[in-house]
Amino acid sequence: MRRSPRVLLAWTAAAIVVLVTMRVVAGDLGALHRRAHALGPDVGVVLAARDLTLGSTIRPQDVRVVRRPANTVGRDAEHDPAAVVGRVVAVGLLRDDVIGARHLVSGASDAVPDGRRAVHVIVKDGFEPPVGAVVDVLAAFDPAVATGPGASSGRATVVARGARVLALAAPQTDASEEGSDAGTGDAAGSGVTVLVTEDEAQAVAYAAAIGQVVLALAPAQEACCAGS
Numbered sequence: 001m002r003r004s005p006r007v008l009l010a011w012t013a014a015a016i017v018v019l020v021t022m023r024v025v026a027g028d029l030g031a032l033h034r035r036a037h038a039l040g041p042d043v044g045v046v047l048a049a050r051d052l053t054l055g056s057t058i059r060p061q062d063v064r065v066v067r068r069p070a071n072t073v074g075r076d077a078e079h080d081p082a083a084v085v086g087r088v089v090a091v092g093l094l095r096d097d098v099i100g101a102r103h104l105v106s107g108a109s110d111a112v113p114d115g116r117r118a119v120h121v122i123v124k125d126g127f128e129p130p131v132g133a134v135v136d137v138l139a140a141f142d143p144a145v146a147t148g149p150g151a152s153s154g155r156a157t158v159v160a161r162g163a164r165v166l167a168l169a170a171p172q173t174d175a176s177e178e179g180s181d182a183g184t185g186d187a188a189g190s191g192v193t194v195l196v197t198e199d200e201a202q203a204v205a206y207a208a209a210i211g212q213v214v215l216a217l218a219p220a221q222e223a224c225c226a227g228s
Contacts, residue, residue: 040070045098046078052093053132055166055195058084063099076100092132116224117201118166121213124189133165134223135215137194139207156214159207160200162224167193197224 049064056062063081078084078099087104112118121137129135137160169191192215196204207213 039072042067043070043073044079045073046081046084048093048095048097048099050095052089053130054089054092054164055193056089056131058087058089058104060085074098074100076102078104112166112195115198116195117198118193118195119201119204120169120191120193121204121208121215122189123192123215124212125214126190127215128168128190128192129165129215129217131165131167134218134220135163135165135194136161136218137163137196137200137204137207138214138216139204139211140214141207141211157207159203160194160196160224162218162222163194163196163200164223165192166195169193195224200224 044065045068046063046065049062052058052062060081063084065081078101084099084104087106089103090105091103093099093103136158138156139159140156194204194215204213
């Protein structure tokens with residue numbers, strides 16, 4: 001059967017399109033294979049499943065594992081979730097951040113950077129700001145037993161600014177106070193560990209010894225230890 005020149009031209013054009021398409025696809029596949037080889041095999045990487053604040057202890061639900069090319073992951077990235085559970089966050093992490101060895105420490109004391117101190121205070125009003133919150137530590141002094149700034153001014157004194165909350169303790173009870181019911185005890189407040197400067201640690205300790213300590217939430221950007 002004789003084909004018209006128009007039909008033969010159309011077949012020729014179709015064949016050229018097919019050949020060009022095959023060449024382009026082959027080139028793209030080759031580029032993808034080369035890229036995959038350069039990026040390395042996929043490996044499991046531990047990510048933060050939620051925002052993790054400084055001083056918090058990692059729980060199983062706080063992390064998740066994804067697979068990424070090995071060469072796109074930092075050398076200190078954690079690959080086994082069991083290796084991070086139970087450790088303490090030394091650098092705040094946002095959700096979906098890769099968790100690295102440098103972000104974690106073994107205990108709360110290791111999370112204290114140079115030049116800072118972790119101070120435990122008892123807050124009589126029971127206020128428990130969340131771990132990672134930024135607070136100002138205020139002290140109210142009885143003028144009958146204290147002297148100096150704030151003792152007789154009628155106002156509380158700020159003894160630490162921008163302190164980071166590292167840990168919380170269960171509410172304590174004090175059964176020794178007069179008038180308390182036997183076997184029950186009166187609430188003595190909540191324990192809060194805050195990160196302050198060396199000088200502020202002395203002021204906080206003094207306030208806790210002879211005054212009453214109160215915590216006030218402060219803006220996150222005012223944290224004294226934001227870079228730690």
